[in-house]
Amino acid sequence: MATTRIQVSRETRGRLAELAEERGLSIGQLVRPLVAEHPTAVQRAERLAADREAVRRVIGVGISDEEFDQAPDVRGNLYKIAADKARDHPRRQRRQP
Secondary structure: OOOOOOOOOHHHHHHHHHHHHHHOOOHHHHHHHHHHHOOOHHHHHHHHHHHHHHHHHHHOOOOOHHHHHHOOOHHHHHHHHHHHHHHHOHHHOOOOO
8 A cells, every 4th residue: 555644743743643652553554544434525425326326226216316305304303213212211210209
């Protein structure tokens, strides 16, 4: 794998070196997962397009991007419902003395 150099302040380089050493890694090995966890705008757009195409294929309906944009936040709604249920679960309620 080809390598390159990036310019950071001495303080930042020192901190990265210290963190890497604590973990038994090189600075490159330390930074690699961080980069992998944070896709670029282009990568996010590509992933969104691929996900939408997969949904279209699975449900067999040609949903436009505009229709996707107007659809409710299903995952967000599921998280909210689950959080409400967990909060209201009888075992989670405080016992009265």
